Amino acid sequence: MNLEIENILHGKEHTLSRPQPFRNLVAKAHRETNNKAHDRFFTEMLGDIDEPTFPFGISEVHLNGAEITESHQILPDDLNNRLRFQAKQMGVSLASLIHVAFAQVLSRTSGQDRVVFGTVLLGGMQSDHEAGEMMGLSINTLPIRCDMGESTVRERVHQTHLRLAALMDHKHASLSMAQRCSGVDSGTPLFSALLNYLHTSLPANSISGGSIKEFISQEEQVHYPGIELLGGRERTSYPFTMAVEDFDHAIGLTTHTLRPIDPVRMGSYMRQALQSLADALESTSNIPLLQLEVLPPEERVILLHDRNSAKMDFPRHQTIHGMFEDQAERTPEAIAVVYEDQQLSYSHLNTCANRLAHHLIGLGVRPDMRVALCVERSLAMVVGALAILKAGGAYVPLDPTYGSGRLGAILADAAPTILIADVDGQTALGNADLSSIVVINPNTEPSNPSTNPHISCLTSRNIAYIIYTSGSTGKPKGVLIEHQGVVNFLMTRQDMCGIRQGSRVLQFSSYGFDGSIPDLYATLGYGGIIYLPPDHIRYNPPLLWDYLRDHSITQAFLPPALLRDC
Template structure:
């Protein structure tokens, strides 16, 4: 504590030059005498720092808790108790510095005073608690993490309701879910005038374990084996943005039914696996259904305390880590799926200190495409004992809200309460947090039922839909029957529309638009040109065009000739397009000048050919059952198949 200068030999967890150390020490008030330790960031801290720096405004990893304090003296007691916890734990006296350094470091201060700010708010401006939350909303408010502690308390008097309202902001870099429970437990002891019997566990112990334990080569070998052949991301509902600020995230919660909780635990015991393994499999199966995949990858939040050393269960700091887990949910039976998931999850725990960046590099998914966009956070949340003595410690202090945020578009947290379970979802609006909770409840119910009654049922046969949703998907969405004159052709119906609404807009592309009469006239001109080239009813005409107005004109023109159009995928290899042309017997190809298309037939470049456009329709009779077009699918053998 009386050190005048910190030297490289004093740092046991990282090697730094003297000049670098001096610059780091200069960031701490009081200099070397106030520096207790300097060491690198833990793996997940590095990821959080990245998102902190990447956020254009606000910070997705600043969390807040809102408190109701009945009297000013309870506010004073609250601050005193929190400062006592800060004094005990080094991670709460830690700052992070990175500017001008090769690698970010965290610096433990010997003394760090909690910033407490009183805010004067006007009752006339609305609810005081709402005003306070809005002012310190992490969507636009940031904590200065270069100063310790990475916490801040702001409070305001609420005269109308006869109380004080306080918001505690803390950075995820310093505290995770379990750590906040420890903070509350120690604050409770202080409020009751009791001493915490056990010494505080230094966070440096965990950093040492994470940095000096399993080698990077071992981590890489494990993740290459698991992810090496994964070349497509798992994106529920196609949502891929994982660099957001959490600003538009919805939240929803629901408990798991008591009976289902008991059945889930019973199945876990019978199979000799953890309840967490069943939940991970249900989540994988749910993701498989909403991403259209039988082989999924998602991020799972590991507590990091399994190998964190002695006392890690009561240590403060960022212990959790997010790592990818791959689960197959195709034709594999439910029981075998549970065992496979349990084995893979157990293996992953041996690498819980690996960095997410390393794991993602071991996959075949090329950056910046994310490997996954959904997380599962399975956490043990039995909670603190609510004895009358414990409640007495918090007398006059009530938690109003406890906000969670994330940069991922979808996170499901499953709280294991010892007997029951609670589901909490954070999701972007296009996914819907409540829908996630409800359908995950169904997925768990169907998984447990299959284990009980038909354990060999393929995983991809399990539903995540409620009966009402199933009826909507199978029946409601398929109620597409509409009356139309079935003795008419498509081109004939279009011609009627062009006559009835000639000046209505028919098609728009990149600012260019055509009315029905203009589109009909262009199609008539092209149809006459095709007839002049010898196109007969029933002949095939290939269309080498991207989605465009020209494509629509061409389709109508071919139909007006009573011919059959054959759309080609212009992004497909020429050999594949050539096969489609030859297989369909097309004699004419409609395209644009400069397009690279198959050869061996009459080519018409629509942007150079002169057409005689006319309002007069062709008078060609054809059956309403005649073929309109041939579409080529990929084919189960790899050879295109015309349908």
């Protein structure tokens, strides 16, 4: 386009070739597309990928660029030369090294060992001279996979080089078709990060001290009479895009990220990954890929030292239910929990939980044994959770308001031996297979002992509960939480929020969500009162506002937007 403008301004229109419609290129690409071959290739590469790669969990891939920020940097000359030398020594392209380093960054920021991201390919017919003179988009984005696994750095570089070469044979395949060949659910993006490796030009005097003074190409610097270049910007719809500009004598990194992700930080990760890659390739040892560093030294110091300098003493041998039992001994007659017109004192709550705990112990519950809890929002919810903890078990919360599919998946994965469920809970579980599970009602037998159980082998390092993720990246995953970590967190939360004897705390979050933990146990551990609003109030902002006012709630941990219009 710049060449055509220049010729027109200099009166050389007659030298211009005849315009070719972009549709000709599209038609030619379509004729030369082998859908069966594309399908085989992408199925082989992506067929067993059942989780997407989302750095920092960000999955939105239809952005308009408004919230995108960018940064630019030039790699040091020494690193540039080392990378090019190693690529030449190995007989691979520099692009192969760049792709391996980018995969490392994505693996660390997404938590995935099998990384998939988009790579930008030149989609034009390189052998077609007319194609190079067409106005239109001649690039294509396709997925590429890079497994961390047990491979060495050299093995992964060679494998990536071969995969990139094979991918070029399918450069006209559609992204939607490639994504359908994966095991990721339809409607869920396969990836949310993009790498664009491109050859371009940059005047030597535009590079100074590892930074870029004028990050524009020579073509854009051409001055035409009567035309002023105001500037321009490039954006994609992805939340994380890395453009790696190969200037022959230098390598530039342009990073685009969705706020609040810092593009400078992501650029530093890429630079560190390339530094580690060069170090590994220069070593005579077969260094495992997983040993490559992504975190820059300065950020490592911040994370491991600066932000961990504040220490707080806490009773490391204390358990969650132990905190409650101590408080129940101090204030036995104080109100502990309120649900509609029902309430329990600390003493009464402790007695109810003890009776159910002894019942569970009689059924064989031991430390770390999984016990599921599926009851409606009520006093039984609090009693059941405490009872499982007192018996030494690890409770698996199953909120009856969740879909039966999610509840069934969690139940199957956690494989509890015992299920505490009321009528609503059993109904919510639908057709879940309970044949191997002992199901008991939260209403206990009055003959059970009311004393605090003493489990000699129970310590603060045992599992308190198993919380499941939302499942946004596939299926819900269980996270095992120990007593010790929760006690530490509760003490910090109490220090921040000032929960004390008589505090009135709204228990808003679903007990299947970890946001319920401080509502329940910080309150009971420090003498506060738990208020359980029924679901019809929780889901109605005006009614919830009235509930907060009518019960003189002093602490409520909930989304501020919920009460915005009240």
